[in-house]
Amino acid sequence: MRAARIVSLLLLLQARGRLTAAQLADELDVSVRTVYRDVEALHAAGVPLYGAAGHAGGYRLVEGYRTRLTGFTAGEARSLFLTSLPGPAQELGLGAEVTGVWRKLTASLPPDLREGATRVRQRFHLDAAGWYTAPDPVPALGPAADAVWRERRVRLRYRRWEAPREVTRVLDPYGLVLKAGRWYLVAGPGPRTYRVSQIQSLEVLDEGFTRPAEFDLAAHWESCVDDFDRRRHVGSAVVRLAPAVLGRLEHVLDAASCRAITETGVAGADGWVTATIPVEEDETACAELLRLGTDAEVLAPERLRRRMAATVEALAARYSATAPR
Structure with a gap:
């Protein structure tokens, strides 16, 4: 620990030139007294370092001196x-x-x-989280990352969306992926994907595993995303969209729908655009398209159009009734 700190002190002086003991202490999160001891250690090791007193004082390396150490832990x-x-x-x-x-x-x-x-x-700053959502609680992320790095099997209790809701599995953790602010664990056998926030408990086992030499995490994830889009889009719908909504589609619909509207959309004389978009099963499609309100109309399939109408009628009946007290 001390050796790493001394290397950090040396590299700070190399990068910035003259620094006071107080500035070094602040950077290294130690006391000024500790800085004095570390400077003495550098002197004893033969590092050409000298200090000056006064307002413009501080420690600095002899002009031209550069260490080849990186000091990486x-x-x-x-x-x-x-x-x-x-x-x-x-x-x-x-x-x-x-x-x-x-x-x-x-x-x-x-x-x-x-x-x-x-x-x-x-x-420049990169913020990987998405808008409108709170960060996932990920208490299992640290242990999962440790297991991935050391290639150790894990035993986890996982909460799923389908029955049985909770399962316990022993897995070989291949890697972690951050997607739109959410962490996912990719693990064998399979491999399969597990959302880290749904891991109820995770134990890193002493047992190691051999990571498949041919496994490419980035390529696997890209394939998973493509497969997910193919599986969730079970059909298509023809929709009419008002001019007023066209500028905010990316905030309401998914990327595949926005792309389809750009590629297939045809504007009518009234400015409304007719397009064919990929949709999920009817319940989900209805909920998504209702977010557009009166700025959208489903033309086909008739089955989805009827569902939209029935949902709107039910909403109207609900809100025309007297609110419970």
Whole structure:
């Protein structure tokens, strides 16, 4: 722990030049006294470091000195791919490691590239979560990530959407995927996908497993997404859409429907657009299309049109009645 901190101190001085003991203590989250001890250790190791007193004082390295050390810990090395994703890194328990990685990567760059990297970090931010939804509670994410990394089997209790609602399974965790702010565990046998927020409990077992050498997590996930869209879209519907709703479709309908409207839509003389869109089973399709209110009309199939009409009539009857007191 101390060795990693001393390396961090050295890299901070290499990246920023002169820093006071107080500034170093703040960066490393230690006391000023600890900084003094670490500086003495660097002196004893022969690092050309000197300090100056006064208002413009502080510690700095001798001009031209650069260390070749990266100082990466195992956790920091794992967190490299998360350096632009502070939220997910925090959920995985790697928030501190991401900070350490950024500091060490910055220190290893020449001054001109270092300035550019800092500007990027200051000016661009990636937020992976979707709008209108609260983050999933994911207490099992940390243990799941540990099992994925160390290739250890897990025993989990999982809550499903179908009966039996709760199942217990022993799985080989192949990887984790973050999709629209939600974490998913991809695990064998199968492999199959498990939403991490639905894991009621997870135990990392001592038993290891061999991850299939040919398994490609990104390719597998892309295939799963394509298959999901194929399975959920069981039919199509012809709809008319008012001009007023065309500019906000992406906030109401899914991407496949928006794409279909762009590709198949034909505008009439009144400005309404007629298009054919993919739909799920009738109950779900009815609920989705009702979100468009009077700005949409289902023309076909007749079965879905009748369901829409029956739902609207039931709503009208409900709201025409006196509210219960």
